[in-house]
Structure formats: structure tokens, C-alpha cells
Amino acid sequence: MSRKRTLDAFFSPTVKKPKTETGAITSSDVISEDTTYSDHQFYPHPIKNLPASLSKELSTLPDQPGREINDQPDLDLLYFEPFISGSVSRRLFEFLRSELPFYRVEYKIKRGGIETQIRTPRWTTVFGLDETSKFNDKGLPVDANTGSRASDKQYARYPPRPIPKCLDELRHRTELATGCKYNFCLVNYYASGSDSISFHSDDEQFLGRDPAIASFSLGARRDFLMKHKPPPPNAPSPPSVNAKPLKLPLGSGDMVLMRGRTQSNWLHSIPKRTGKNQEDGGRINITFRRAMVKGGTDNYYNYNVGTGPVYRWNREAREMLLWKP
Template identity: 70%
Template sequence: MSKKRTLDSFFAPSVKKPRKEDESSETVGQSTHANYPIPISELPISISKELSSLPARPGKDMNDQLDLDLVYFEPYIPSYMAKDLFEFLRSELPFYRVEYDIKRGGFQTHIRTPRYTTVFGLDETSRFDDDGSVIDKKSGFKVVDKLYQRYPPRPIPKCLDDLRRSAETATDCKFNFCLVNYYASGTDSISFHSDDERFLGPDPAIASFSLGARRDFLMKHKPIPPDNEHPDRPQPKQIKLPLASGDMILMRGRTQSNWLHSIPKRTGKNAEDGGRINITFRRAMVKEGTDNYYNYNVGTGPVYRWDKTMREMRVSSAKDQPKGTS
């Protein structure tokens, strides 16, 4: 039998049921390593879970020109998630503005990289132990090598490793390096180049993600020597892809050995010049790859962090800087 409610109980304040916490507000962990300048937060649970179900759309093959082998995901990451992922990575990752000297035509030239960069990973000859030490895969012993001592490698943090695992599943490729470029505005760029370094092995696969502002991605075939047997053979056409936030391009096969690609400067003011992040996953086969990537994407300069108040990259506090950095 049900009990009757009294008049006092009718007017008594109701007790609110505790609200179930939203997954995105739950406390997440951090990736840490001796060679990280800062702890790097893991992705919000809602984003991390959904990454495993991507891509948002199937990739489209682009192989209608000589030596071209692309798969274009338009998009790979849905727009609502791409926006959150862009803001998260820009705020949480340590970046660098690498400077170095090269010789051109017998003259020494000082280069200041026209974008912010960072890198994580380790080549195929080694692995990270549970305590973060670098271990030789064959012998199982700790590695002591000058190519690792100059720029100590660091593992891919979970916030980027979640995306790496998703990309591996979608492309059936293996990756052990993650390079991140931040283009602060339309004036930041990268000139025509190809990622055909020998340390990547023959016909490397590279998965390239775009987040943030839309930027043009240009491709052109490397110069083709004259062919007397086929003098009328048409030259490959230049390709222009307006990469939007969430898009991904898989470059594979003979693409890197025969095509160049670039992100040109954007002239004039544009509403979409609010920053762009490019994430590329690659597979370095030997130690020279590890040395190269850290040399040109971390270097010896200061750490930069995103300043939410100033809305720009600024040199991080002294405690975040590597030893010997002014």
C-alpha cells in the first residue's frame, strides 16, 4: 500500500539528483617523458573515442597522372571535431621555431623556418621501454648512439597517438613518427619539396592531416627528361587542393620520388588566416631519420606555447626550456 503524502512533505524542497558528468568534462591523464619540456594532456574522452570510428568519409583515389598515387579523405575528421582538435593541439603541444645554417652555391645561408614545428617518434631500429628508455629492437639492450644523444628522441604522446592508430587502421600503413607544423598566418609557408629521404625507404607512405584554416596544397611533377621516343607525351599538370579542416591526404607509392608539394604564402587579408595545423605521420627506417627529424623540427632553440590571452605563440617560461637555452 502506498503512503499518503503529508502537507509538509508536499511543500518540502525537492532533492535534486546528481547530474551525470559529461564525458568531455571528466579528468583526463597526461603523457609524460623525460624529453618532453612539459606534460602533454590526453584528448578529451569524447574525441578519443570517436577517433577510432573514423574516417568520416571514404577516401578518393587520385592516380590519373604519371607517378601519382594519392588517397584524398574529404574529410577524414568531421568539422565539429576538427575544430576542437585544432584548438586542443595548438594549446597543449610544445612548438619550436627552428633556425639553422646551410651552404648554397658556396655561401653560408641562415634559415629561420617560416612556421612552428614539433616532432615525436623513433625509427624502426629501436623502441621505447616502459620507463621511456630507448631500446634496440634486436638485442633488447639500451641504445647508446650519437645520433640519439644529439637530439634525444621522445615518444608520440597519446593525444597524437590516438590519431596515428586511426590513420594506420584506415590506410593499412605503419607509422612511427609524427611531425606537426603550425602555420600562424597566411605568411607562414613551406616551399616545394618532396619527402623522399632515403631513411624513409622506397615508396614511403605519408598521411597528412589538415586542421584549422583552409590552405592551398600545391603539387607538381619533378622535371622529366626529354623522351625522343615519345616527344608528344603530355607533361603532368600541376595539382591544387584547397585543404579544409579535417581533410587528410595519403601520399604513397611513387608520389614522393616524382612529385613536389608545397603550402604557398597566402597574400592579402583573409578570414581563414587564423592558423593551421598540419600533422604528418611517417615511418623512418633507420637512426638517420630520427636525427634528421629532431634536427629540423626541434633543434636547439626555445620552446613556444600558445598564449590564449595574446592569441599567439610566445616563448614559454624558463622552466619549460631545455638546458642551455637562453
């Protein structure tokens, strides 16, 4: 666990001067004064801020205007193709994969009365805090209205942590482009075509009615599948819905905004991909969301951080490895 820092120092320059065995510092050991970090007591390690050149590129986003897709029942999408240009998206992909802490969350569920151990088939991480609270200048959650300190038990199981600057810059541009507000950032890393996420909808009550979710794709191209939900089994007279499945081959830098009645009526997935090609080098998915109540904070940290160890990308091994402080 990193040492405590106030939010005033959250983005302040951090200069690391590793020493050689003799204690001398060489020019190659010193990181530039321009290298800054986001730090928080519940980050496992300080998270590097974007290089100035990459930050400048993000300040002009989106690269292309969004295209509405609303020609099917209950479907309301805004598709940016791309939101981030190819070269910039590739740099951002490499940066985030190297600098963020990731987790391989395991949890138990009951199916037919039988308890099953689930290992999430992708790498995950999450940052943010629901609308009922905010971070004070010490990085601690306080009541959003009164500013009073949250009780020690309120977020004790999964202490929330602010969105680091390297992701918050993208959140800001996304809010401007979509006209929506977000307080959570979820990041998934799909290491290969065998990593996936099954059909689901993000329609939890803690997101409120008709939530808007902005979903970014960085790295390898992967198919994004959507299909309309079937009618409830106990519906007295299920309405006939003439909706066709949808497939979007998301490239690096593409963004899909799902809004309106989409989550309550459609399912989406990233299926496994068989075979190998030059684009199997990994994919990062970033989603920005807005959790309205504390249940959202508990849910997101439970299923995207959990209680397991931290992993980080190892450039030499070209894979996620267990991180040791």
C-alpha cells in the same frame, strides 16, 4: 625538463592542485581527476591527453572514405574529404595548438659556397623513433631486435621522445584507414597566410622506397599544390611527362595519403596566401611517416626541434610565446 617517468605511468592520471597565496586549495584550483597527461623525461612539459568526448569522436574515424587520385603519371593519392568532421577537427585544432610544445627552428645552409642562416617559416614539433629502435618501459631507446640499451652517444644530440597519446590516437586510426604503419609524427603550425613551405618532396633515403605519408589539415583552409618533378638535367634522353599541376584546397579535417611513386616523382608545397579573410586563424598540419633507420630520427629532430627554446600558444595574446618552465 620534466622529471623521469616510466612508460607504465605514461598515461596515468595527473591531478594538479595549485595553491593560493595562503596555501588553501579552492574548488576552482583543482583539475578534474579525468585530466590525464603523457609525460616523458625529454618532453619539455607534460602533454595533456584528449578529453574523453574528443577521444570518443576519434575512435570512429574516418568520417568519409578515401578517394583515389591516380590519373596522372606517377601520382598515387588517397584523399579523405574529410577524415575528421568539421566540428571535431576544429576542437582538435584548438586542443593541439594549446597543448603541444612548438619550436621555431633555425639552421645554416650553403648556397653557392655562401653560408645562409635559415629561420623556418612556420612552427614545428616532432615525436617518434625509427624502426631500428624502440622505447623500453623507462622511455629509453633500445635495439628493436635485441632489446639492448642504445649507446649513450647513439641519440645523444637529439634524444627521441614517444608520440604523446593525444596524437597517437589519431595515428592508430590512420593506420587502420590506410593499411600503413607509422613511427613518426611531425606537426607544423602555420600562424597566418604568411607562413609557408616551399616545393619539396619527402623522398629521403631513410624513408625507404615508395614511402606512404599521411598528411592532415586542421584549421584554416590552405591550398596544397603539387607538380611533377622535372627530368634530371643529365638524363641522356629525358622522357616526356604529360603531367598537369594539381591544387587541393584542403579544409579542416581533410587528409591526403601520398604513397607509391608519388614522393620520388612529385613535389608539393603550401604557398603563402596574401590578403585576409575569416579563415586566416591558423592551420595545423600533422604528418605520419615511417623512418627506417637512425638517420631519419636525427633529421626530423634537427629540423623540427633543433636546439632552440620552446614556445606555447597563449590564449590571451592569441599567439605563440616563449615558454618558461
